[in-house]
Amino acid sequence: MASNFWRVSLGVGAMAALWMSGVAAAEDASTRQAELVKRGEYVARTADCVACHTTDHDKPFAGGLPMGLPMGNIYSTNITPDKDTGIGSYTLEEFKRVLREGVTPDRGNLYPAMPYPSYTKMTDDEIEALYAYFMHGVQPIHQENKAPDFYWPLTIRWPLKIWNWMFLDEGAYQPKAGQSDEWNRGAYLVQGPAHCGTCHTPRGLAMQERAYDETGDEYLAGADIASWHAFNITSDINSGIGGWSADELVQYLKDGNVRGKGQAGGQMGEAVEHSFSHMTDADLHAIAVYMKTVPAVNDGDTRPRYSYGAPGDDFLRLRAQPVAQDAASDRGARVYLENCAACHGPSGQGSPDGYYPSMFHNSVIGTDYHNNLINVVLDGVKRKTPGNDVLMPAFRDELSDEDIAALANYLSQQFGRGDMNVTPKSVKALRND
Numbered sequence: 099m100a101s102n103f104w105r106v107s108l109g110v111g112a113m114a115a116l117w118m119s120g121v122a123a124a125e126d127a128s129t130r131q132a133e134l135v136k137r138g139e140y141v142a143r144t145a146d147c148v149a150c151h152t153t154d155h156d157k158p159f160a161g162g163l164p165m166g167l168p169m170g171n172i173y174s175t176n177i178t179p180d181k182d183t184g185i186g187s188y189t190l191e192e193f194k195r196v197l198r199e200g201v202t203p204d205r206g207n208l209y210p211a212m213p214y215p216s217y218t219k220m221t222d223d224e225i226e227a228l229y230a231y232f233m234h235g236v237q238p239i240h241q242e243n244k245a246p247d248f249y250w251p252l253t254i255r256w257p258l259k260i261w262n263w264m265f266l267d268e269g270a271y272q273p274k275a276g277q278s279d280e281w282n283r284g285a286y287l288v289q290g291p292a293h294c295g296t297c298h299t300p301r302g303l304a305m306q307e308r309a310y311d312e313t314g315d316e317y318l319a320g321a322d323i324a325s326w327h328a329f330n331i332t333s334d335i336n337s338g339i340g341g342w343s344a345d346e347l348v349q350y351l352k353d354g355n356v357r358g359k360g361q362a363g364g365q366m367g368e369a370v371e372h373s374f375s376h377m378t379d380a381d382l383h384a385i386a387v388y389m390k391t392v393p394a395v396n397d398g399d400t401r402p403r404y405s406y407g408a409p410g411d412d413f414l415r416l417r418a419q420p421v422a423q424d425a426a427s428d429r430g431a432r433v434y435l436e437n438c439a440a441c442h443g444p445s446g447q448g449s450p451d452g453y454y455p456s457m458f459h460n461s462v463i464g465t466d467y468h469n470n471l472i473n474v475v476l477d478g479v480k481r482k483t484p485g486n487d488v489l490m491p492a493f494r495d496e497l498s499d500e501d502i503a504a505l506a507n508y509l510s511q512q513f514g515r516g517d518m519n520v521t522p523k524s525v526k527a528l529r530n531d
């Protein structure tokens with residue numbers, strides 16, 4: 099009896115212990131899985147996958163965003179784990195191949211509008227975490243992909259293999275000997291997941307970026323992207339951002355606003371909102387450390403964009419002068435006084451806390467590229483970050499093309515380098531873009 103009792107209870111005890119260890123193992127595995135998914139979510143932030151793969155914010159990653167190619171638009175695809183319309187049946191290897199080579203399991207080669215020439219540098223570790231996130235951390239959404247706006251034979255994708263052969267430098271980032279871990283992390287982020295060159299590096303005839311790292315010419319030397327200009331962000335003191343401190347660069351990426359330097363509008367504002375402002379301070383600092391070493395490219399500028407201008411005093415004269423007596427040359431100043439001065443100050447000095455930026459020492463005004471300034475006036479600025487909520491109203495319905503042209507030329511003369519030369523026609527083109 100007694101021995102039986104012991105045998106049974108020992109057996110039960112062993113089974114219980116076994117069961118407990120099974121539970122613990124399963125718990126371990128699910129904790130590990132949850133950690134991987136969380137890490138993948140962070141990687142997706144650094145790579146800003148949401149930027150191109152989301153059109154409706156209630157349907158994250160369901161795709162459908164048009165992207166212009168010379169022959170017409172293509173559309174970003176559904177990358178939720180939906181099995182029919184998304185990437186739910188991708189294996190890890192297939193997912194890796196999309197990021198490294200731009201090749202999908204069933205559609206063949208992708209256009210490099212998907213920045214795989216940058217993502218190719220992502221490490222296996224980060225791609226695995228990203229995969230776990232897309233498979234287990236993203237809601238599946240059933241939404242069919244849109245076909246391109248152009249037709250056969252332009253839809254044939256095999257020529258993209260030749261593109262890859264000519265331009266794709268495939269493979270994970272290799273840390274540079276002799277550089278610090280921080281520099282290498284920064285280089286990795288800038289060249290790989292954060293793909294700064296997609297917007298900031300000028301492109302060649304086949305839409306390839308002229309350089310994919312600091313060893314090539316014109317790397318990050320400035321490029322047009324849709325109707326915006328992504329400035330030269332090399333370390334050149336005058337044409338680039340050589341005069342920005344590392345802390346200022348961190349602040350720009352985190353908040354989108356650095357007093358006396360510039361603010362992030364357009365696609366940069368979106369990248370700050372969705373990607374950079376969610377990155378750790380350590381990662382942002384690593385980016386800044388690397389950016390300070392990107393070889394300088396000078397475009398003939400003799401002073402930095404942010405260095406131009408001083409407070410103006412037109413408001414004193416115009417305040418005392420009835421509008422009917424305005425000279426034609428007063429138009430821009432008048433438009434400024436009536437529409438902008440309430441926030442940016444009558445002398446263009448901005449608000450004391452810098453929330454409303456100054457018009458002088460502002461990179462969007464101290465340049466001869468007028469697109470960014472006009473886009474800001476037409477559409478305003480809207481940017482939400484964990485630390486800040488920024489809103490400038492749009493003036494597209496309040497101001498005519500003539501008003502905006504006069505305003506931009508006034509801002510350029512009063513607060514910039516004086517050579518914007520905007521015509522109503524160029525405002526109209528941007529308005530209709």
Ligand code: HEC
Nearest residue numbers: 145146147150165173174175177196202208209211212213
């Ligand atoms: C700059 C825009 C852009 C960004 C950023 C971007 N993608 Fe894409 N992606 C595209 C476009 C455009 C396509 C479709 C290209 C085509 O049809 O040739 C695409 C296609 C894909 C596909 C292929 C889906 C299929 O089976 O057809 C996957 C997977 C994908 N992207 C994943 C990602 C992931 C993961 C990220 C973030 C690491 C990301 N993308 C970031 C633009 C982007």
Ligand code: HEC
Nearest residue numbers: 292294297326327328329360361362363364365366461470
């Ligand atoms: C999706 C496109 C895009 C990406 C990706 C992007 N940028 Fe930008 N960037 C822009 C545009 C457009 C502007 C101009 C913004 C404006 O004028 O309001 C800009 C402006 C800037 C400026 C301000 C320059 C000045 O003189 O005012 C800095 C600094 C900058 N970007 C750094 C970076 C870094 C570093 C990365 C990568 C971590 C990056 N950007 C990624 C589009 C982009």
Ligand code: HEC
Nearest residue numbers: 355361362363437438441453455462474479488489490493
């Ligand atoms: C209601 C307040 C308000 C008014 C009115 C206003 N702005 Fe702004 N403006 C802002 C805010 C807020 C920002 C964003 C600051 C930031 O990015 O952190 C901004 C940003 C800017 C920038 C920098 C944008 C960039 O991307 O670099 C310029 C240039 C500018 N405004 C010009 C104007 C002009 C010209 C007018 C008049 C037509 C005007 N603003 C009217 C509030 C205002």
